Amino acid sequence: xxxxxxxxxxxxxxxxxxxxxxxxxxxxxxxxxxxxxxxxxxxxxxxxxxxxxxxxxxxxxxxxxxxxxxxxxxxxxxxxxxxxxxxxxxxxxxxxxxxxxxxxxxxxxxxxxxxxxxxxxxxxxxxxxxxxxxxxxxxxxxxxxxxxxxxxxxxxxxxxxxxxxxxxxxxxxxxxxxxxxxxxxxxxxxxxxxxxxxxxxxxxxxxxxxxxxxxxxxxxxxxxxxxxxxxxxxxxxxxxxxxxxxxxxxxxxxxxxxxxxxxxxxxxxxxxxxxxxxxxxxxxxxxxxxxxxxxxxxxxxxxxxxxxxxxxxxxxxxxxxxxxxxxxxxxxxxxxxxxxxxxxxxxxxxxxxxx
Numbered sequence: 565x566x567x568x569x570x571x572x573x574x575x576x577x578x579x580x581x582x583x584x585x586x587x588x589x590x591x592x593x594x595x596x597x598x599x600x601x602x603x604x605x606x607x608x609x610x611x612x613x614x615x616x617x618x619x620x621x622x623x624x625x626x627x628x629x630x631x632x633x634x635x636x637x638x639x640x641x642x643x644x645x646x647x648x649x650x651x652x653x654x655x656x657x658x659x660x661x662x663x664x665x666x667x668x669x670x671x672x673x674x675x676x677x678x679x680x681x682x683x684x685x686x687x688x689x690x691x692x693x694x695x696x697x698x699x700x701x702x703x704x705x706x707x708x709x710x711x712x713x714x715x716x717x718x719x720x721x722x723x724x725x726x727x728x729x730x731x732x733x734x735x736x737x738x739x740x741x742x743x744x745x746x747x748x749x750x751x752x753x754x755x756x757x758x759x760x761x762x763x764x765x766x767x768x769x770x771x772x773x774x775x776x777x778x779x780x781x782x783x784x785x786x787x788x789x790x791x792x793x794x795x796x797x798x799x800x801x802x803x804x805x806x807x808x809x810x811x812x813x814x815x816x817x818x819x820x821x822x823x824x825x826x827x828x829x830x831x832x833x834x835x836x837x838x839x840x841x842x843x844x845x846x847x848x849x850x851x852x853x854x855x856x857x858x859x860x861x862x863x864x865x866x867x868x869x870x871x872x873x874x875x876x877x878x879x880x881x882x883x884x885x886x887x888x889x890x891x892x893x894x895x896x897x898x899x900x901x902x903x904x905x906x907x908x909x910x911x912x913x914x915x916x917x918x919x
Contacts, residue, residue: 600755600780601746605691605699611744611784612651613700619742620656622672625708628657631716632731636671639735642771643743646778647903648833650787651743664688664705669742671706682759683708683734685741704742708734718769719760721798721913724809726759732771737761740773745780749805752827752870753777756805762870763799763807765829766907767849775829779868782833790833791903794865794894796910797827800872810872812890812912817919819881824912826892827872830865832903837864841896842877850891850911855883857890879918887915 603610619640626633640653662670664686678684688703708714708731715728740755747757753776754762762774772795773781800810810825830836839861845854857877865871877890891911898905 600753600776600783601748602744602780602784603689603746605689606697608697608699609744609784610689610691610699611701615650615785616652616654617669617701617704617742618654618656619669619671619704619706619739620658622662622670623657623659625673626671635716635732636735639732639739639771642736643739643773643781646773646781647789647791648778648787649781649785650789651781651785653739653742662705662707665703667703669704669706672708673710674707675710676707677711678707678709681709682712682729683738685738687741687744689744701744706735706738706742708738719764719771721809724760724763724799724913729759730764730771733760733764736771736773740777740780743781744784745777747805748776748780751776752799752801752807752829752872755780756801756807758805758807760799760807762801763797765795765797765831765910767909767911768906770907772831772907775831775868775870778831791831792834792836792900793831793902793904793907794836794838794900795829795831795904795907796892796894797829797870798910798913800825800827801870809913812914813916814914815917815919816879818879818883818885821876821878822890822916823874823876824890824892825872825874826910827870828863828865828894829870830867833867835864835866836900837862838895838900839863839897841893842875843891843893844879844883844916845889845891845911846886848889848911850889850893850909852893852896854891855880859896883918885918887917890916 686705691699713728714731719730748755752762754774812824813822816822842857843854889911894908
């Protein structure tokens, strides 16, 4: 993970041996089709050939039962829960010192400055010819930099580029490297090299692998399972691996028009068609009982795609002056079945004061 001031620190790798991928901190609109990035051996993706691996959480860094322990395991669960991919992380424990090259995937905090990176994943793999090509992942160690301030709580829209840095979001990114995925900076993605790496989804600020990254997991570890899941977001792609919160007005007069941005992704395995409702809410949870401002009918998204769009809505003259939230809901009347409906509701990352 990386900072803008450290753009040169992307990654270093050799054909067979070690890979070091660093994530730095940062801190218009567009559509994307999946274009995930990875290392190859004779044209084949380098991955865990058994389709699973153990991640050993250092108990000095991750006390069992602590909030930090829960967050890193939650990030593993979200990767394990990508339908269409059969890959699984399993949790192990280790104590004491850590060592690269010992064959264990160790996860830990460190006071090492990591060349300014928020976190670094060091992977080892093999790629050689011996009566046929032999290749695969051998080790993936993840280090989090204690020289930065971290938060184990929900992502903070008031400080989208940190600090503090959302630990689960960074863990989700690093675990993508641990599966064999490289940085993908052409589109909005969990594997963007600059924090917040595509951002969370929905009102619950859920850190799920984004649409592009899920396609990578399905390509690497395909198992044929399916899912339907469209997801709303208050984060947009701003270019070269960077993201920021969508724009929306902080104030407006009654009886006038305002313009807001909104982002949605198709996290599922098939094309989805759906409507989008726009609302004005008295509180931070936008639902269909709130004041309806308009709709987009017949939206659609292919699997692996993410888009950010704009919508102009009218603030009714009868609205009482006060502080509200603008927001939107994907498939507001539940015409479509989805594996996960909780990420369909999205308020804007700032309030709007109506005069």
